[in-house]
Amino acid sequence: MVKVTFIEFDKTEHSIDAEKDTSLMEVAIQNGVPGIDADCGGACACATCHVYVDQNWVDKTGKAEQMEQDMLDFAFDVTDQSRLSCQIKITDDLDGLIVNLPEKQF
Amino acid sequence: MQANRIETDCLIIGAGPVGLFSVFELGLLDIKCDIIDILDKPGGQCAELYPDKPIYDIPGVPEITGEGLVSSLIKQIEPFNPVFHLSRIVTELKKVDDRWEVKTDFGDTFSTKVIVIAAGGGSFQPKKPPIKDIEDYEDFSVFYSIRDKDKFKDKDIVIAGGGDSALDWVLDLHTSAKSLTLVHRRKEFRAVPDTVNKVQELIESGTINFELGQINQLSGENNKLECVSIKNGDQIKDINCQILLPFFGLTMKLGPVADWGLNLNENLIEVDTEKFETNQNAIFAIGDINTYPGKLKLILCGFHEAALMAQQAHSYIYPDKKITFQYTTSSSSLKKKLGVKS
């Protein structure tokens, strides 16, 4: 199990034991973390699963690939820490991961 | 705005795969359909969210893309000549005598015997960026979709976004605008290559302005926008403008469906599993929008629901006629309807 923490915009924290090889988006949806809509179910086609990766974890989660970068154009307030959570796969390396959620996925 | 009154036997709300296939099942029973969608094209989620991605679980079709499925469905229903009413959302639904009356934001009114709600995950609506007080300016200075572009003549316009809609409107509006500024978070655009090239040329020649960054504040008075602030890293730049057009794609919202007096369960419409009828007579709900014990949100389930729904719809439209069960393979009357030689 890999521990990940989602921090909502209002600072509410959700720490979850995530299953390996699922996506961060699926972890949020399956555990009822509010603030991730995931309209497209993880197809990198909606940008409603936007998260901000904590600065200390940006290297570990890696950079968004071309398709994800393109899709991030449809998210709001995108920063260097922005990722689409359906494109982050849970691995052992991510044990302790912290991500912040935007105010809303609009 | 067109004020239009349309009489029909059957009105389908939602032109996703399930709405489209229901035209076929209803057509076999001699029911003519009008079909409405807020999108400017048929196909629902398949067309909007995953046109290029393969689907593997359509019976008898080992692999087909979202777009491929939609074009096959459109071909399949062609013999029944459904009337499409696109780019409008159904806002109101009420009973008038023994018929249903449906209104859209486009100003048209439909009077129909039967309604089939195939509204899927809800209507696709433009994403509204969460900028403070943006609601105050909506429909006065801020527009998420454009119906009447004359309003923007000789105005200072800011367009935000980097996809097809944003760039298409740049090309369309820059000649009539007083000034046009495109705001995008990065230098790359994601649109048809030819469109991207044309926009790049306009930027290089100074015909339009390009600002790197994201909008973070609006100012103005009495619903009239005067200025947008653009944030790029730590820097803020103010741009004077009267019109802001944000294009950040679409998201599915349940929308007006919730207000129509139908029994809902977690935002889905409750139906029976014999006829897929709602708590209101002659209003059916099929596809992703409905719920019943065991429901799966799959295209194939929606197709099944369409077939059974059509049987009951027939009894409302032709109360005196009995349906004889027939196969398309062998029935000469069905083949005639499909325009194939027997």
Ligand SMILES: Cc1cc2nc3c(=O)[nH]c(=O)nc-3n(C[C@H](O)[C@H](O)[C@H](O)COP(=O)(O)OP(=O)(O)OC[C@H]3O[C@@H](n4cnc5c(N)ncnc54)[C@H](O)[C@@H]3O)c2cc1C
């Ligand atoms: C990425 C992805 C992959 C998928 N893969 C598969 C798969 O492999 N197999 C499978 O079976 N399913 C798959 N699905 C699910 C499948 O796409 C849906 O089950 C299907 O689209 C449902 O069809 P529908 O016609 O009920 O609704 P939708 O496709 O959601 O269409 C509903 C339409 O109704 C319109 N609408 C709603 N309300 C209104 C209103 N008030 N006024 C006007 N218009 C309105 C909407 O704009 C929309 O166009 C996938 C979905 C996604 C997102």
Ligand code: FES
């Ligand atoms: S869930 Fe749609 S892009 Fe991630």
